[in-house]
Amino acid sequence: MTSPAQLPLIVSAGEALTDLVTAGENRWVAHPGGAGWNVARACTRLGIPSAFAGAVGQDNFGDDLAAASEAAGLDLRFLQRVPAPTLLAVVYRLTPPAYRFLGENSADLQFDPGRLPEDWLGAVRWLHVGGISLSRWPLADTLLGVTQAAKAAGVRVSFDPNARITHRHPDYPAVFRRVAGLSDLMKLSDEDLAFFFPGRSEEDALRELRGMNARCPIVITRGAQGATLYQPAGRADLPTAPVTVADTVGAGDALCAGLLVSAIERPEALWTDHLRMGLRAAAAACARPGAYAPTRADLEAVPLPG
Numbered sequence: 001m002t003s004p005a006q007l008p009l010i011v012s013a014g015e016a017l018t019d020l021v022t023a024g025e026n027r028w029v030a031h032p033g034g035a036g037w038n039v040a041r042a043c044t045r046l047g048i049p050s051a052f053a054g055a056v057g058q059d060n061f062g063d064d065l066a067a068a069s070e071a072a073g074l075d076l077r078f079l080q081r082v083p084a085p086t087l088l089a090v091v092y093r094l095t096p097p098a099y100r101f102l103g104e105n106s107a108d109l110q111f112d113p114g115r116l117p118e119d120w121l122g123a124v125r126w127l128h129v130g131g132i133s134l135s136r137w138p139l140a141d142t143l144l145g146v147t148q149a150a151k152a153a154g155v156r157v158s159f160d161p162n163a164r165i166t167h168r169h170p171d172y173p174a175v176f177r178r179v180a181g182l183s184d185l186m187k188l189s190d191e192d193l194a195f196f197f198p199g200r201s202e203e204d205a206l207r208e209l210r211g212m213n214a215r216c217p218i219v220i221t222r223g224a225q226g227a228t229l230y231q232p233a234g235r236a237d238l239p240t241a242p243v244t245v246a247d248t249v250g251a252g253d254a255l256c257a258g259l260l261v262s263a264i265e266r267p268e269a270l271w272t273d274h275l276r277m278g279l280r281a282a283a284a285a286c287a288r289p290g291a292y293a294p295t296r297a298d299l300e301a302v303p304l305p306g
């Protein structure tokens with residue numbers, strides 16, 4: 001039984017999966033991953049008790065993800081095991097990486113919020129949501145319901161669409177709008193902007209996002225070029241931290257974790273300060289292969305951006 005002091009302050013909902021990362025010479029390396037899972041693990045490793053809410057299979061991939069969750073210190077009551085195959089991703093090490101998902105009738109789709117601990121919202125300060133899960137049915141509707149419930153309970157919502165998909169479900173844009181409307185923090189990559197607002201300028205895309213949510217801080221990430229923070233009061237461009245990149249898998253997830261951890265630890269600080277921590281976390285994640293979840297020590301080894 002988890003003691004109240006250890007109840008998660010951050011719950012990240014979405015996909016946990018195994019990333020099969022190409023390694024050359026006919027080799028593949030399996031890494032635990034999935035946007036939602038990566039964020040939960042990174043938050044925990046950075047010192048904030050967190051949980052991943054989602055489902056994996058009762059197969060070897062699911063066993064590995066459960067073991068990695070336990071090793072990272074995640075609250076395991078939120079990880080569901082169901083009799084369906086664990087979602088897999090083939091990750092092509094390109095710049096940026098390309099993803100193909102093996103997810104027909106996979107376990108993640110069966111996530112059931114009814115099986116979460118009764119008091120799951122007890123201590124939660126932030127719900128992080130997003131990933132390819134919001135483009136997959138019935139999971140997208142399930143996650144929208146979880147987001148609405150969290151919001152109604154006074155929990156803040158962080159949203160990273162992480163749209164690594166090649167086809168669009170007809171209801172995806174509507175879910176995007178509704179989650180965006182509930183958000184207290186949004187992070188989109190420049191690839192997400194191109195996906196959701198094809199052929200539009202960043203200014204136009206921002207105007208549309210502001211139409212969905214007038215006030216929330218919006219972070220746009222630009223890979224090696226750093227990130228921009230948009231707030232109603234103006235914009236701030238921050239550079240990335242210089243590191244030798246192994247691959248960029250999970251960099252955005254680490255950035256979200258850095259933002260959330262900083263927001264919880266220093267509620268009085270500015271979003272630009274939170275973004276600085278996010279950028280350091282992203283740089284530390286890039287220095288290792290796969291979706292690496294950095295520790296405090298990793299962050300301290302990264303030079304301060306900006």
Ligand SMILES: OC[C@H]1O[C@](O)(CO)[C@@H](O)[C@@H]1O
Binds near residue numbers: 017019036249
């Ligand atoms: O979740 C979709 C994909 O995105 C990542 O989280 C990286 O951001 C991978 O680990 C996963 O395959």
